[in-house]
Amino acid sequence: MQLEINNLNKQYGNGVHALKDVSLTIGKGMFGLLGPNGAGKSSLMRTLATLQDADSGNVRLGDIDVLNEKDKVRQVLGYLPQEFGVYPRSSAVELLDHLALLKGVKNTGERKALVNYLLQKVNLFEHRKKAVKSFSGGMRQRFGIAQCLIGNPKLIIVDEPTAGLDPGERNRFYNLLSEIGEEAILILSTHIVQDVRELCTQMAIMNKGEVLYHGGVDQALELIEGKVYEKSIEKGMLPQYRENYAVISDKLVGGKPLIHVFAEEEPANDFVKAEANLEDVFFAKINQLV
Numbered sequence: 001m002q003l004e005i006n007n008l009n010k011q012y013g014n015g016v017h018a019l020k021d022v023s024l025t026i027g028k029g030m031f032g033l034l035g036p037n038g039a040g041k042s043s044l045m046r047t048l049a050t051l052q053d054a055d056s057g058n059v060r061l062g063d064i065d066v067l068n069e070k071d072k073v074r075q076v077l078g079y080l081p082q083e084f085g086v087y088p089r090s091s092a093v094e095l096l097d098h099l100a101l102l103k104g105v106k107n108t109g110e111r112k113a114l115v116n117y118l119l120q121k122v123n124l125f126e127h128r129k130k131a132v133k134s135f136s137g138g139m140r141q142r143f144g145i146a147q148c149l150i151g152n153p154k155l156i157i158v159d160e161p162t163a164g165l166d167p168g169e170r171n172r173f174y175n176l177l178s179e180i181g182e183e184a185i186l187i188l189s190t191h192i193v194q195d196v197r198e199l200c201t202q203m204a205i206m207n208k209g210e211v212l213y214h215g216g217v218d219q220a221l222e223l224i225e226g227k228v229y230e231k232s233i234e235k236g237m238l239p240q241y242r243e244n245y246a247v248i249s250d251k252l253v254g255g256k257p258l259i260h261v262f263a264e265e266e267p268a269n270d271f272v273k274a275e276a277n278l279e280d281v282f283f284a285k286i287n288q289l290v
């Protein structure tokens with residue numbers, strides 16, 4: 001089964017064109033949708049999750065017409081929104097049981113077995129009687145995945161799932177995602193480059209409503225291979241370097257900015273060739289350097 005998105009457009013009432021002719025083909029496995037805040041990722045995710053309409057375009061999931069057969073989509077969809085909403089005082093086990101009932105698992109015994117299975121899968125079984133409200137960020141996200149998996153979805157959408165997680169929680173969450181990502185089409189929408197690097201082989205980069213790249217993660221790196229140079233500079237010099245070079249990223253290393261610049265040929269001034277990373281591709285694409 002494939003998800004085929006063709007020429008999707010969405011303009012909000014305030015004039016923001018959030019999706020501009022977005023076309024993507026996404027197969028089974030984990031697909032990374034990378035873009036800065038405001039790129040249009042959530043608009044796309046909400047459209048695929050049948051929560052909002054597009055102005056034009058079409059989307060097919062296997063033989064389902066996603067924009068017009070919403071009930072059919074919902075039967076095979078697992079969705080973890082950016083904001084999971086108000087966390088009730090109910091315990092994890094009660095809430096999952098309720099959600100499973102809403103999703104049509106009517107048989108009590110079957111539902112109990114499913115809920116226990118899901119709680120074990122996301123490693124929350126021992127916390128099942130605690131209120132979801134009291135969970136840490138990572139536990140909530142894992143709970144979110146458990147509710148996503150009710151009904152054995154064919155399409156799983158997770159929107160910015162790792163924002164705000166500490167490194168330990170993020171790792172646990174990565175492991176869980178990579179486990180479930182093998183069985184379905186899983187779209188991971190994120191502004192965190194590391195999420196895509198660690199989990200995905202296929203990806204797209206979006207900015208201002210447009211798809212700037214669509215393809216393999218390794219192929220994305222090849223776009224800038226051999227064209228990224230780095231240099232450690234004095235703090236106050238950053239604006240000057242920005243003016244004179246195509247600076248694609250800067251981060252502090254040992255208190256000094258280490259800048260990555262994009263250049264077709266080796267720049268003068270003591271730059272050394274750097275190993276290109278996905279963050280470089282991301283910024284090079286967003287700044288239209290490649």
Ligand SMILES: Nc1ncnc2c1ncn2[C@@H]1O[C@H](COP(=O)(O)OP(=O)(O)OP(=O)(O)O)[C@@H](O)[C@H]1O
Nearest residue numbers: 012014016018035036037038039040041042043044
């Ligand atoms: N309901 C809405 N009404 C008007 N404008 C909206 C609405 N939802 C989103 N937008 C605008 O559309 C653009 C894309 O927003 P969207 O939330 O899809 O981006 P995003 O990539 O998911 O970013 P973020 O991570 O910040 O949510 C932004 O400029 C945003 O302000």
